[in-house]
Amino acid sequence: MAALCLLLRPATSYITPKTAFEADASIRYYTKILKIKNLNELNESQMQQMEVNAKSIYLARKAISREKHQQAEKIYVNLIDRQLERGYEALDVPAFAATALLLALHQQRQGAKKRARATFNLFFRIASDFYADESEFVHSNPSAEEEFVSGEVCSARVLQAFALFESKEHLMHKSEFLIKKAIEFDPSIKSLLKWKVFSEFDDHNGDDS
Template sequence: EDGCDHARLAVSTLLLALLKQRMNDVKGARSVFLNFFRTIMEYPEDKECACSAKVLQAYALFEMKRGHGRKSLVIVERAVELDEELRPVLAWKQFREVMAGQAS
């Protein structure tokens, strides 16, 4: 992506996380995503970054698939902060259900 410092890291992260998932290495895949999350959190001045947002969206779906709804919601909300075009993801059923559960 033009002007994005994280594009190469984002692509590498997605490829490695996908490989780890295909190898049924859940711990390894989570570690890859967590390392990326920590890295981008070190740069709070980056208010918009579509490539990082896509990685966080993948991470959120990874955690949602494993039954970690609240964690997944926090991650996807951060993704939306980085790329407003991802906002429709919050309307997905699984995220709506988590948000409804938090309200009660």
């Protein structure tokens, strides 16, 4: 699965944090963007994985602040590779969603529209396949429902950004499809259809609630 990311890779090296201060700062930043309220709720394996993700995302942020944009992109892509290499069974969807969104937004800011679309499409394909497989598992394992819903909410945020991206490219039919998929993942964001860019979708189709 990691091979899907190869087309996204620019040729630069990967770096790791060197100080305890950076490590602490990376955790603070990561818990903020993923809205993790209580680290004590994570088991040892989850905490270790979170630290890996946090360090990478913090380093990408630092690279961007130093205008090392290609290096930042490389860090994001490497992180996505690692998040996907263990397969669907071990996929942390909220973490994958956060990385994919940060990468796609960074690529947009750099004017790399084709790479941004490739990142969004990669996420959409994998998230769609993941939830098609996982829905049956959740029905038979109610204890997994909270994590499943959390992943859906995070996925909706990525699809929302994808829809906005395509609307800016004047691909309104694709944008409509994506915003509706986002609402399927997280019905609470249906109010997005009141945004001017999406309002014509709602006017055309009516309120089916």
